Amino acid sequence: MFSISLRKAPEGFLTQADIRHISKGRRDLFAGAFKTALSGMALASLPSLAKDDPNIMELPAHSKGLGQGVATNPYGVPSQYEKNIQRRESPGLTQVTQAGVSFCPLQSLFGIITPSGLHFERHHQGWWDIDPTKHRLMINGSDEKMLKRPMVFTMDELLRMPSMTRTHFIECGANSGMEWGNVAVPTVQYTHGMLSCSEFTGVPLRALLELCGVDFKRAKFVLAEGADGSSMTRTIPLSLIQNDEVLVAYGQNGEMLRPENGYPLRLVVPGVQGVSWVKYLRRIEVGDMPYATKDEVIGYADLMKDGLHRQYTSIQEVKSVITSPSGGQVLLQKGFCNISGVAWSGRGAIKRVEVSVDGGRNWRVARLQTPVMSKCLTRFQIDWSWGGDASLLMSRAVDETGHIQPTYAQNRAVRGSRGIYHNNSIQTWLVEQSGEVKNVQLS
Amino acid sequence: MFSISLRKAPEGFLTQADIRHISKGRRDLFAGAFKTALSGMALASLPSLAKDDPNIMELPAHSKGLGQGVATNPYGVPSQYEKNIQRRESPGLTQVTQAGVSFCPLQSLFGIITPSGLHFERHHQGWWDIDPTKHRLMINGSDEKMLKRPMVFTMDELLRMPSMTRTHFIECGANSGMEWGNVAVPTVQYTHGMLSCSEFTGVPLRALLELCGVDFKRAKFVLAEGADGSSMTRTIPLSLIQNDEVLVAYGQNGEMLRPENGYPLRLVVPGVQGVSWVKYLRRIEVGDMPYATKDEVIGYADLMKDGLHRQYTSIQEVKSVITSPSGGQVLLQKGFCNISGVAWSGRGAIKRVEVSVDGGRNWRVARLQTPVMSKCLTRFQIDWSWGGDASLLMSRAVDETGHIQPTYAQNRAVRGSRGIYHNNSIQTWLVEQSGEVKNVQLS
Numbered sequence: 001m002f003s004i005s006l007r008k009a010p011e012g013f014l015t016q017a018d019i020r021h022i023s024k025g026r027r028d029l030f031a032g033a034f035k036t037a038l039s040g041m042a043l044a045s046l047p048s049l050a051k052d053d054p055n056i057m058e059l060p061a062h063s064k065g066l067g068q069g070v071a072t073n074p075y076g077v078p079s080q081y082e083k084n085i086q087r088r089e090s091p092g093l094t095q096v097t098q099a100g101v102s103f104c105p106l107q108s109l110f111g112i113i114t115p116s117g118l119h120f121e122r123h124h125q126g127w128w129d130i131d132p133t134k135h136r137l138m139i140n141g142s143d144e145k146m147l148k149r150p151m152v153f154t155m156d157e158l159l160r161m162p163s164m165t166r167t168h169f170i171e172c173g174a175n176s177g178m179e180w181g182n183v184a185v186p187t188v189q190y191t192h193g194m195l196s197c198s199e200f201t202g203v204p205l206r207a208l209l210e211l212c213g214v215d216f217k218r219a220k221f222v223l224a225e226g227a228d229g230s231s232m233t234r235t236i237p238l239s240l241i242q243n244d245e246v247l248v249a250y251g252q253n254g255e256m257l258r259p260e261n262g263y264p265l266r267l268v269v270p271g272v273q274g275v276s277w278v279k280y281l282r283r284i285e286v287g288d289m290p291y292a293t294k295d296e297v298i299g300y301a302d303l304m305k306d307g308l309h310r311q312y313t314s315i316q317e318v319k320s321v322i323t324s325p326s327g328g329q330v331l332l333q334k335g336f337c338n339i340s341g342v343a344w345s346g347r348g349a350i351k352r353v354e355v356s357v358d359g360g361r362n363w364r365v366a367r368l369q370t371p372v373m374s375k376c377l378t379r380f381q382i383d384w385s386w387g388g389d390a391s392l393l394m395s396r397a398v399d400e401t402g403h404i405q406p407t408y409a410q411n412r413a414v415r416g417s418r419g420i421y422h423n424n425s426i427q428t429w430l431v432e433q434s435g436e437v438k439n440v441q442l443s
Numbered sequence: 444m445f446s447i448s449l450r451k452a453p454e455g456f457l458t459q460a461d462i463r464h465i466s467k468g469r470r471d472l473f474a475g476a477f478k479t480a481l482s483g484m485a486l487a488s489l490p491s492l493a494k495d496d497p498n499i500m501e502l503p504a505h506s507k508g509l510g511q512g513v514a515t516n517p518y519g520v521p522s523q524y525e526k527n528i529q530r531r532e533s534p535g536l537t538q539v540t541q542a543g544v545s546f547c548p549l550q551s552l553f554g555i556i557t558p559s560g561l562h563f564e565r566h567h568q569g570w571w572d573i574d575p576t577k578h579r580l581m582i583n584g585s586d587e588k589m590l591k592r593p594m595v596f597t598m599d600e601l602l603r604m605p606s607m608t609r610t611h612f613i614e615c616g617a618n619s620g621m622e623w624g625n626v627a628v629p630t631v632q633y634t635h636g637m638l639s640c641s642e643f644t645g646v647p648l649r650a651l652l653e654l655c656g657v658d659f660k661r662a663k664f665v666l667a668e669g670a671d672g673s674s675m676t677r678t679i680p681l682s683l684i685q686n687d688e689v690l691v692a693y694g695q696n697g698e699m700l701r702p703e704n705g706y707p708l709r710l711v712v713p714g715v716q717g718v719s720w721v722k723y724l725r726r727i728e729v730g731d732m733p734y735a736t737k738d739e740v741i742g743y744a745d746l747m748k749d750g751l752h753r754q755y756t757s758i759q760e761v762k763s764v765i766t767s768p769s770g771g772q773v774l775l776q777k778g779f780c781n782i783s784g785v786a787w788s789g790r791g792a793i794k795r796v797e798v799s800v801d802g803g804r805n806w807r808v809a810r811l812q813t814p815v816m817s818k819c820l821t822r823f824q825i826d827w828s829w830g831g832d833a834s835l836l837m838s839r840a841v842d843e844t845g846h847i848q849p850t851y852a853q854n855r856a857v858r859g860s861r862g863i864y865h866n867n868s869i870q871t872w873l874v875e876q877s878g879e880v881k882n883v884q885l886s
Contacts, residue, residue: 055577056595062723063670067569069540070703074529075521076560079572079706082699086517097512110644110694111608113556117519118698126510129522134498152499162781162826165554165812201553227506251553253696255561256525260513263522280505338605369608371814383605 078117082108087118090178090190098126099230101172103193106323112167112342112369112377114196116253121260122172122194122274124295125229130280132256132264135227137248139212141219142287148213155250155264158203164247165201166270169344169377171316173273173300176427177420186439187328191427192321195344197377200268201251204244209286216242219286223293224267227282233293234276235312236269238286245270245375248281270375271346272314273422275300303418316346318405319424320353320380320397331435334388339366342377345399350378352398357384359392359428359442360407366395374400391431392442408441521560525551530561533621533633541569542673544615546636549766555610555785555812555820557639559696564703565615565637565717567738568672573723575699575707578670580691582655584662585730591656598693598707601646607690608644609713612787612820614759616716616743619870620863629882630771634870635764638787640820643711644694647687652729659685662729666736667710670725676736677719678755679712681729688713688818691724713818714789715757716865718743746861759789761848762867763796763823763840774878777831782809785820788842793821795841800827802835802871802885803850809838817843834874835885851884 078085087102089095104120121127132155141147172194178185185191205222219238226232240246247268250256257263262279269276275295290296290312302310320343331337339357343350349372354363369379380395397405406414408425415422430440521528530545532538547563564570575598584590615637621628628634648665662681669675683689690711693699700706705722712719718738733739733755745753763786774780782800786793792815797806812822823838840848849857851868858865873883 053579053595055579056581060573060577060670062571062573063672063674065672066541067566067571067671069569070543070545070564070566071530071532071540072570073560073703074531074545076530076562076701076703078518078698079575079702081572081575081707085698087514087519088517089514097514098509100513102513102517109697110606111642111697113642113697115559115696115698117516119519121513123510123513126512127515128505128510129524130503130505132522132524134503136496136498138499152496156775160780162824163553163783165822199554199556227503228510229506229508231506253558254552254554254556255521255528255558258519259522260516260519264524282506332599337603340606371816373814379608381605 085118087120087193088189090185093178099124101194103189104196106188106193106195106321106342107326107329109323110379112197112379113253114198116198116255116258116261119196119198119258119261120172120194123228123260124232127260128228128280129259130227130264135264135282137265137281138283139208140283140285141214142285146215146218146288147209147286148215149211151212153208158248158250158265161203161207163201163203163251164244165199165251166245166247167197167199167373167376168268168270169195169197169375170274170277171195171319171344173275173313173316173421176423176425188321188323188326188427191327191439194274195342195377197344198252199254200247200249202247202249202268205241205246205248205267205284206244208248208284209241214286218288220288221286221290223283223285223287223291224276224278224281225283225285226262226278227280230295232275232278232295233291234278235290235293235296236267236272236276236314240269240272271316273300273316276314300421302415302421305416305418313422316344317422317424318345318347318350318397318399318403319343320395320405321427322355322393322395322429325393325431325437326429327437327439329437331386331431331437333435334386337384337386338381339384339393340379340381341395342379343395343397344375344377345397345401345403346375347403348400349374349376350397351400353378353380354396354398355380355382356394356396357391360394360426363396386431388433390433392440393429393431394426394442396426528561530563530636531632533628536621542567544637546632547639549631549636549638549764549785550769550772552766553822555640555822556696557641559641559698559701559704562639562641562701562704563615563637566671566703567675570703571671571723572702573670573707578707578725580708580724581726582651583726583728584657585728589658589661589731590652590729591658592654594655596651601691601693601708604646604650606644606646606694607687608642608694609688609690610640610642610816610819611711611713612638612640612818613717613720614638614762614787616718616756616759616864619866619868631764631766631769631870634770634882637717638785638820640787641695642697643690643692645690645692645711648684648689648691648710648727649687651691651727652684657729661731663731664729664733666726666728666730666734667719667721667724668726668728669705669721670723673738675718675721675738676734677721678733678736678739679710679715679719679757683712683715714759716743716759719757743864745858745864748859748861756865759787760865760867761788761790761793761840761842761846762786763838763848764870765798765836765838765872768836768874768880769872770880770882772880774829774874774880777829780827780829781824782827782836783822783824784838785822786838786840787818787820788840788844788846789818790846791843792817792819793840794843796821796823797839797841798823798825799837799839800834803837803869806839829874831876833876835883836872836874837869837885839869
């Protein structure tokens with residue numbers, strides 16, 4: 001699609017020997033990366049000893065006076081210089097705010113934790129700030145043999161139970177959906193921004209079901225129901241619940257859930273598409289077959305080439321994306337430019353991420369931020385020195401089950417071209433000679 | 444100090460056999476805990492099938508109408524019902540806002556991540572929101588043999604270098620300082636709230652020093668200097684820096700540092716008291732001896748019984764505290780009440796936390812949230828069923844180096860009674876028969 005001149009890989013790139021250092025500790029590996037940075041950054045281009053830089057030679061006001069006091073903001077906010085970093089509605093989507101989406105600014109984030117204020121939003125009937133003292137969670141069975149003791153829990157009761165805390169990604173099943181339709185939205189915020197990652201705290205659903213006397217021989221599925229106007233309902237197989245991973249969660253990143261993310265109670269279903277993480281959770285029903293509710297039939301199904309559709313696709317398959325440099329960003333100068341991104345899989349932990357800067361001809365293995373956790377974002381990085389030529393940047397993730405992130409063409413061949421859900425294709429960014437980075441799709 | 448009647452340990456408490464399950468996976472262990480919850484919560488006391496509860500029988504407004512739209516808050520905020528959870532100045536301290544402290548509400552937090560908006564504050568001359576395009580970091584040596592190429596870095600240059608991300612606690616050296624003085628401040632927010640934990644991202648200082656041509660044979664210490672009005676300066680031994688743990692950090696919990704925490708650049712010195720994590724970092728000087736600057740001589744030194752003081756105490760020793768139930772909270776009913784808290788050590792990972800509910804006569808081993816990370820908060824929990832008698836709750840942590848959290852009396856014997864810094868004693872909470880929880884000090 002684009003005619004680019006491919007550069008010879010510069011010296012200092014990671015080798016397989018470097019990769020083996022990961023198991024020995026990260027220091028040597030990192031030192032190697034930094035040597036690349038050193039060779040890729042012309043020392044002369046650094047403003048060392050730039051005697052005419054007023055920011056070095058003149059003491060700024062903040063070094064000479066009293067600043068603001070403690071607790072100026074009893075709940076702190078970001079710097080005024082970071083105001084542009086916010087969640088946004090996509091220019092490519094109709095603006096239906098109460099049944100819409102706001103996207104997370106992945107291009108500006110570090111590490112794996114998503115600040116709760118920037119967590120993506122997807123509402124089906126708008127968000128509410130529900131009084132937790134009035135919120136109730138009912139657990140019942142489709143009949144009395146399925147579950148002996150239907151119960152209703154208050155928030156206070158749930159909060160004094162034992163809890164579990166784990167860090168997991170959440171991704172909307174429609175993330176990267178516009179890419180299916182060949183709408184090349186400009187930035188990673190819009191291509192992949194229905195993705196966030198938080199530390200969640202709650203009570204395992206399995207434990208609550210046991211408390212209510214569930215019959216695990218009869219029960220095969222649960223229906224989760226939300227308390228917002230959409231009465232969002234999703235079927236979840238009991239097989240996912242029995243390993244204690246599914247949480248009835250109230251905590252997110254150390255504090256209570258945010259209202260837009262289901263305060264005071266949401267289901268956390270690690271590895272499964274976001275719509276099943278029912279917000280404002282008010283009811284769990286246990287049954288022996290899928291429920292096929294409105295929200296399961298109309299949306300989140302994969303339309304296939306033969307006219308049939310796949311229902312209850314729920315696992316978010318292995319996926320990754322480079323967040324920096326990414327679409328909309330500009331490389332202002334040649335030389336060292338760290339490549340960084342995130343990888344994730346609904347099937348477990350990320351095993352390996354490979355990065356190409358030449359459109360997929362050559363791949364190198366990236367460094368992974370540790371600890372690498374299951375069904376959690378994993379930050380990857382690789383050293384790169386931009387020589388000024390057009391370059392095609394791609395990342396490809398492999399998870400611990402051996403699943404490999406597919407190309408767009410591979411995905412199309414299997415899933416057809418009529419769906420908008422479950423697109424985990426490799427994303428390609430083009431760095432133009434001008435330094436501008438654009439969203440392109442390589443077949 | 445208090446006359447209490449000690450309860451017999453209820454059935455279902457964790458045994459050493461339970462503890463061994465930790466290595467097999469957490470599910471069985473958790474199931475055991477939940478059985479305790481089940482026996483400790485009288486089923487009849489749960490409002491199951493309470494037909495007269497209007498919160499069950501009547502559909503609330505949020506189930507019948509449209510809520511608010513996406514991106515109502517492009518940078519989201521907590522629920523209106525959580526407004527009371529904020530950082531606060533201590534009633535026990537003079538309110539000097541620009542050289543004061545605001546404390547983190549530990550009693551309301553889950554897991555290990557501190558929401559950045561609730562991160563504790565300690566300013567020496569007030570906080571600033573510094574323009575990052577004008578901020579500079581200079582690295583120089585005390586002479587030219589120490590460091591060959593003094594350099595000045597812009598934020599852009601630092602941001603395109605390879606980075607590392609790790610989660611660490613930060614604790615002020617004066618945390619729990621009022622306890623030294625027998626001022627029993629009422630809540631864990633004030634006893635231990637100069638403590639927070641975040642995912643930090645930045646460039647290892649060692650790599651920057653190498654880039655500048657440091658002579659690691661001559662260099663023994665660095666001086667870190669902040670750009671605020673206090674020109675905070677701290678000496679840090681190079682031995683701490685050479686393992687890549689010390690970061691020149693710009694990222695915190697996924698986004699840029701908050702202004703109160705040093706935006707756009709601070710030093711992250713894992714395991715070391717917070718004052719050395721210099722905020723608004725503008726200069727690093729490499730030398731061969733400690734600098735003994737104003738901030739190192741006047742404060743953060745340990746006054747000993749013999750009139751001498753210990754200087755450059757920097758490692759925050761192993762410590763833990765129960766955050767729930769904790770001072771100021773009230774147990775409204777008997778029965779199951781999960782005990783939860785945090786443990787940490789500046790020397791490495793937490794190995795074990797033990798909890799006593801009878802003032803230290805009997806101890807049980809708590810469950811630890813995984814992954815357990817080095818120099819990072821570790822959440823612990825233990826199941827407890829409150830019978831209604833007065834109870835003394837304590838936690839005691841052990842780290843991987845074998846250091847054990849001391850009692851107040853043990854600490855006093857070694858460190859004397861004249862200091863306010865580096866108090867890592869065991870904290871005791873008294874649960875009164877009324878259910879009220881109070882701060883008491885057991886010798």
